[in-house]
Structures are given as C-alpha cells and as structure tokens.
C-alpha cells in the first residue's frame with residue numbers, strides 16, 4: 264500500500280531541478296523560483312500544478328505552484344513534505360494566530376483585518392481579508408486559485424462558528440480566463456456589512472467595491488491623522504470610501520473635504536460619513552486630484568494624498584516617480600504655511616528611499632521648506648517576510664511645510 268502511494272505520488276507532480284548555486288535563495292526561504300534558475304524539468308506541469316523543486320545534487324528543496332512566466336514557481340512548503348490538507352489548515356491557523364497576537368482577533372474596536380498577506384504569511388499569491396466573520400479571498404496565481412477547496416476548509420477549521428461566509432473575488436486579480444466569475448464559496452451570500460475599525464463604523468461592500476472592499480492597510484495611518492485633526496480644515500484626496508475623512512471628523516476636524524475621481528467612491532464616502540452624523544462639516548468632490556489641487560484656496564491645514572499605485576511593474580518606475588513628484592509638488596505649493604501633508608505610495612517597486620527622493624524634488628520645485636515628521640508603513644497584519652522584502656509596498660510620510 265505505502266509503496267503504491269509512493270509510486271502514485273511520484274507520478275503526480277513534475278520535478279524542477281535548479282542550476283548549481285541557484286538553490287541559495289530558496290535555502291534562505293525566498294519563495295520565488297525564476298525561470299532563469301531552472302536547469303531542467305521532468306514531466307509537463309500545467310498552470311497551477313504543485314511541482315517539486317530540487318537542487319542540482321537531486322536533494323528536494325520543497326514544493327510550490329508552477330506558473331509560466333518569469334516567476335516560474337511560488338514556493339509553498341520548504342523541505343520534504345508535500346503540501347497536503349494539513350498544510351493548509353496549519354498555515355491558515357498560523358496566520359490567524361499572528362492576528363490574535365497583534366490583538367485583532369477576536370476583536371473589540373476593530374473587526375476587520377488582513378488574515379493572509381501572501382508571502383508574508385508563507386502563502387505566495389494569496390490574500391484574504393476578514394470582515395467581521397466574512398472572508399474575502401483574492402488569488403494572484405492560478406495555483407492558489409486551484410486550492411480554493413483547501414482554503415475554505417482551512418478557514419472553517421480556523422474560525423469555526425465565527426465564519427459567516429467566504430467570497431472569492433479572484434476574477435480581477437488573475438489572468439483572463441482563469442476565473443470565470445466571483446462567487447461565494449461558503450455560507451450566507453451577503454454582499455456587504457458594517458464593520459468597525461478603531462471604533463469607527465464603515466459600510467463595506469466586497470462584491471461591488473474596489474479590491475476586497477476596503478483599504479485595510481491604512482488603519483494605523485488613519486489613526487495618526489486623527490491625532491492631528493482637532494480644529495483643522497482637511498482635504499482628503501483619493502479618498503475611496505472615506506477612511507481618512509471619518510477619522511478626521513470623529514476627531515473634531517473643523518471641516519473635511521473628500522475628493523475622488525470616482526462617483527461611486529464618493530457615494531461610499533457619503534454613506535460612511537452619514538454613519539457618524541458629521542455631515543455638516545463635510546463636503547465631497549468628484550474630480551481629478553492634480554488639476555483640482557492646482558486651483559484650491561491655500562487654506563487647508565492638512566492634505567492627504569493616497570493615490571492608487573502609479574507603478575504596477577518595474578518598467579513603469581521612472582514615470583511613477585515623476586507622477587509622485589508632480590502630485591506632491593502641487594500639494595506642497597498649495598498648503599497653508601504650517602500645514603501638514605500625509606503622502607503615500609502603494610507601488611511596490613518604489614521603495615521609501617525613492618519615494619522620499621520624489622517628495623524632495625517636489626519640495627525643491629515648490630520652493631518651500633519641508634520637514635519629515637513621520638514615516639509610515641503597512642500595518643502588522645500585512646507582515647513582510649525578512650527573506651522577501653518585495654512584500655513591503657505601502658510607505659508614507661507626514662511632512663510639515665513652513
């Protein structure tokens with residue numbers, strides 16, 4: 264019996280052998296195998312198959328998802344063990360355990376968090392956001408998409424009764440044709456829910472909203488804005504569902520203006536403002552941020568700049584830097600003396616040094632003195648594996664302008 268299993272097992276997966284020396288990054292737990300590192304492939308793996316990766320000497324390094332392209336394998340498990348059902352249960356349980364340690368689960372004033380942050384949780388290509396009992400899954404690789412059943416079972420095992428439903432929203436994050444449609448994989452088919460973040464109420468709609476429905480990664484930075492908001496006039500550009508605006512208003516901002524180029528986003532913002540009864544101090548604006556900033560009164564105490572990723576790929580890096588420079592330059596020119604700008608970049612390929620450089624160029628062009636008060640990052644539920652620095656994507660500065 265065991266011998267049969269062994270034979271079956273060998274037939275089930277292809278084997279990828281690396282060129283000599285190319286095992287080094289894997290031995291350091293970097294989870295990607297690039298196409299150039301491969302010496303030969305035994306078997307014919309299809310998109311998303313689990314393959315075994317071996318070093319040149321024949322020793323097994325681990326198992327991962329195969330995908331055609333520059334990143335050919337995304338490692339799931341290092342060592343000799345095949346990633347079976349127990350593997351998925353262990354990984355999801357471990358991810359939840361970290362969120363418990365951070366104090367996000369079972370939750371009090373916050374019941375929305377990122378449960379799985381890809382490589383940062385040892386699950387390359389997988390994002391799961393948790394909205395008070397509802398898990399929204401986004402797969403970024405075909406292999407992960409094919410593991411949906413394991414993922415749902417592991418979520419059921421980890422959350423038990425607390426799990427209301429699991430919604431798969433991978434059709435927007437996968438190449439065309441891999442996922443036909445977004446759908447519920449388990450539980451009640453509810454499209455949205457009111458959740459709490461640091462005691463603030465937000466209506467989230469994961470079916471029609473952007474990404475998984477809410478930008479969870481700004482939780483701590485919104486809190487920081489709240490600390491500076493008392494009595495201030497604030498412009499929140501790229502507001503989406505009004506996260507920063509709600510914190511500002513709840514912390515007694517004198518006035519908040521929320522701007523987004525999407526009418527739908529502004530409607531979400533207004534819904535969230537209405538939950539807090541602070542509508543009187545709020546105005547919403549549907550506009551393109553850069554031309555709008557060019558013509559504003561110079562009477563804002565604080566401006567928030569949180570644009571979508573300007574660089575989605577390495578090739579777009581130069582243009583992205585110019586984009587950040589232009590946007591920040593307008594805001595630095597227009598802010599009231601003594602004002603603050605909360606400025607962000609969520610482009611993975613633009614690191615803190617490059618981003619700071621873009622803001623410095625903006626300050627030079629605007630001809631104003633600028634000081635950095637805070638450096639901001641993604642929060643602890645978006646962990647970064649020390650072996651995979653590529654997992655760090657959100658960075659921001661609070662700058663004071665004389």
Ligand code: SAH
Nearest residue numbers: 478501502503506523524525551552569571
């Ligand atoms: N700060 C938000 C998240 C921002 S997401 C939060 O805390 O939830 C980026 C937003 O920028 C999206 O809502 C998108 O509609 C908007 N956007 C994209 N291009 C824009 C532009 N040129 N001007 C204004 N808004 C824009």
